[in-house]
Every structure is written in structure tokens, then in C-alpha cells.
Amino acid sequence: VHYQDIEPIIYDIIHCKNCLYTALREYYPKAAVNAHYFIQKMQPLKMAMMKFPMDKLKYSIDDVFFAYYFALSCVEDCFIEDRILAYAKLWMRISWLYADCRDSEMEKYALGKAHTYFMQAYGFSKPDDKHLQQLMITTGVVCYKVGDKMNGLKLLAAAVTVPDGTDARKEKARELWKKYKDLPK
DSSP: OEETTSOGGGOOEEEOTTTOOEEETTTGGGOOOOHHHHHHHHGGGHHHHTTSOTTOSEEOHHHHHHHHHHHHHHHHHHOSSSHHHHHHHHHHHHHHHHHHTTOHHHHHHHHHHHHHHHHHHHHHOOOOHHHHHHHHHHHHHHHHHTTOHHHHHHHHHHHHTOTTOOHHHHHHHHHHHHHHHTSOO
16 A cells, blocks of 8 residues: 555555455454444445545545544444554554644644553553563653653653563663653653
8 A cells, every 4th residue: 555645654554345344454353343233333434435545556645544533433343352452553643644744733632542542551451561561662652742751751661671571672661761761741
């Protein structure tokens, strides 16, 4: 997939034109959908989805926003386990979209939503140590970006102490902690 004037690797979204299920690539096969209910619920939206260009070689930024916001609407019906984390990752990537568009107000809004969901995911999910470590680092960075420096630093420091975490992630957490501890926010 190629997008106009933006980095494609960041905007990794998949959409099924038959059932309208839309999700990040990593979540696409993980949905726990009641297919009949979901398809019935999505039927009225099929007309709106006709404008989403499934067979284009290049997508505009408006097409990408449409896909991401539609993916947000699919999370509630399609996920049981990773619902909160799916919301967090979508909102974080939406904030990147707004940053690319230089819309700082909406970027701040989307980062705030990402912060809320990442903090919930950290508090309520029970990932294995490697995934926990990545969640701590990502949440720490998002905390810092929204001005929650204290929680950000705590999470980055905790990521270094995860028993079965990877050495590369421990080093990354140390680097980020050193970078953020002296910066005002």
C-alpha cells in the first residue's frame, strides 16, 4: 500500500470490503467477531464505505483518517481481550497522522486519548514480560508527550527491571529515561 506524501509503515490498517471489519494489521486476525451480528450492524454503513477506495494504488490522507476512525468503531464489537490496547494503538497512530498534517490541536487530543487507553492497558492487562516491557516503554513515552512526566519516568524505570524483558528494550528504556528526566514538561 502506498500513501500520498506520508510514511506508509506507520499507517498499517486493513479493511475488508465485504464485512467492513477494519483493524491494524497486527490485530486483524485476532478479532472475536460475532459475524452475523457485526455484518447486520455494519450494513447501514456500507454506503458510507463505498467512498473508501479499496482498489486505489495510492490513498490520500483523508482516506487514511477515514480508515483509522472506522477501525475505532470496530474495536468495541470485534475485540474482547485486547480492546483497550487496540484503542490505545489506534489513537497513538491517529496522533501521528495529525502530526504529519501539522494539526497540533488534534494531535494533542489524539495523544490524550492514547494516554488514557495506554494507562488503562498498563493497569488492567496481563501481558507476558516481553510485551509488558514494550507496553511500559510505549506508555512512558506517551505519558511524557502529554505532560505526565512523573508517570512516564516511573514506567521507563520499571521497564528496566522486568525480569524476562529483553536487553535491547532495557537499554532503550534507560536511554529514554535519561533523555526525559532533565527535560521540562
